Amino acid sequence: MSGLLERIAGKLRSYREPGYYTKLDHKWTMVIDLDKCNGCEACVVACYAENNLPVVGREECEKSRAFSWLRIERYVEGEYPDVKVKFIPVMCQHCMKAPCETGCPVYATYHNQDGLNVQVYNRCVGTFTCATYCTYDVRRFNWFTYKWPKPLEAQLNPDVSVREMGVMEKCTFCIQRIRSAKDTAKDESRPVKDGDIKPACSQSCPTGAIYFGDIQDPESVVAKLAKSPRRYRLLEELNADPSVIYLKRVMGDGTSSHE
Amino acid sequence: MKKLILYAVVGGIAFVIGYFVNDQFFSDRAPVQPINFSHKIHAGDNQIPCQYCHIYAERSRVSGVPNVKRCMGCHQIIKTDSPEIQKVASYWDKKEPIPWVKVYNLPDHVYFPHKRHVRAGVDCKNCHGDVASMARIEKVSSLQMGWCLSCHTKREVKNGHDCWTCHK
Known part of the structure; x- marks a missing residue:
């Protein structure tokens, strides 16, 4: 009996060892060109609609219970006529060495074979540890079981479950779209092509600033963009190895947004 | 005492x-259905293939309850004097769907595509039992996670143990 328990514990522990997935099936990566981002927040709205996020209202936001999986950070520099405004869309960075994964006592957040940092809602017991460990402050907690007023519940996305009270959640890179693209690819017996998958934020971006794809495929758009000299990642010095790559915004005077 | x-x-x-x-x-x-429909007569005695009525099983996530039109396609001619068939006809005349009671109910957090399973060659019998011998449809499998995983393990499904393969 103890031998069996030890084997199960060993198996579970191995998920946390670095390099558990020595070869990933895909490594989904997002590239955000900050030069194109004008801070319109269409991506935020799209994220709300796609992922069944409740709109909690001002009072809850003041208690820092805002519910956006994707937020736009604004940095304003200078006084009025001479202003520089910089926007950075921040969502879950799907770190390859994610700090949140080390904290969860019930293994509700883990890395899957696609290089995604995923959250299993059924397993989550709501200890809030992952949100505390998260470097980017992107994890959101269901403080209540949110209800949608009568006609609005009809617009809920059936591909995404509606979470209940006490569950942590975060950006999934629109895993339901990844799944459906894989499904279609399997029906046509081909591998998933570059451009098959567009997360809701990427689809809704009016300037096309958000690119999504598999960085393991050298021909993909993201793999090419990732080689750009403007490339940087958020808080790279913390060595969490995030999967979201930003391209610096170059301002008129030659300075860049990442300074 | x-x-x-x-x-x-x-x-x-x-x-x-x-x-x-x-x-x-x-x-x-x-559960008792609004019409005393017998799979034994249809699938058993008359050998109608499952996907003749459950047409979406091969190309959609749900297998689909056949619409009244599909029933009436045959039953405008066949056995029209039976009281049960007349119930079907009354739904047809009222232009109302038959309120069938769902037997195989999965929770909302499960992503189960019939398409993937049918195309992978899983027989309907594997989960739904020997429907051809059931007078009233009956749930034969537990539909619990361990039951799903036992089959995924046996068939060595690629990524069959990843949570997000089935959970959503």
């Missing part, structure tokens, strides 16, 4: 009857 035995016997009989009545008429396992 005698009274106690009497109570026990009467209670036992009541329990057995209650269990039987509950199982037959009120259980989720084999």
Whole structure:
């Protein structure tokens, strides 16, 4: 009996060892060109609609219970006529060495074979540890079981479950779209092509600033963009190895947004 | 003492009857349908293939309950004098769907595509049992996660153990 328990514990522990997935099936990566981002927040709205996020209202936001999986950070520099405004869309960075994964006592957040940092809602017991460990402050907690007023519940996305009270959640890179693209690819017996998958934020971006794809495929758009000299990642010095790559915004005077 | 035995016997009989009545008429396992539809007659005796009526099983996430039109396609001619068929016809005349009771109910957090399973060559029988011998449809599998995973393990499904393969 103890031998069996030890084997199960060993198996579970191995998920946390670095390099558990020595070869990933895909490594989904997002590239955000900050030069194109004008801070319109269409991506935020799209994220709300796609992922069944409740709109909690001002009072809850003041208690820092805002519910956006994707937020736009604004940095304003200078006084009025001479202003520089910089926007950075921040969502879950799907770190390859994610700090949140080390904290969860019930293994509700883990890395899957696609290089995604995923959250299993059924397993989550709501200890809030992952949100505390998260470097980017992107994890959101269901403080209540949110209800949608009568006609609005009809617009809920059936591909995404509606979470209940006490569950942590975060950006999934629109895993339901990844799944459906894989499904279609399997029906046509081909591998998933570059451009098959567009997360809701990427689809809704009016300037096309958000690119999504598999960085393991050298021909993909993201793999090419990732080689750009403007490339940087958020808080790279913390060595969490995030999967979201930003391209610096170059301002008129030659300075860049990442300074 | 005698009274106690009497109570026990009467209670036992009541329990057995209650269990039987509950199982037959009120259980989720084999709920009473609005029309006494027999899979035994259709799939068993007449050998109609499953996907003749459940047409979406191969190309969609759900297998689909056939619409009344599909019933009436045959039953405008076949056995029109039967009282059960006349019930179908009355739904057809009222232009209303038949309120079938769903037997195989999965929770909302499960992503289960029939398409993937049918195309992978999983027989309907694997999960739904020997439907061709059931007069009233009856749930034969638990639909619990361990039950799903036992098959995924046996068939060595690629990424079959990843949570997000089935959960959503």
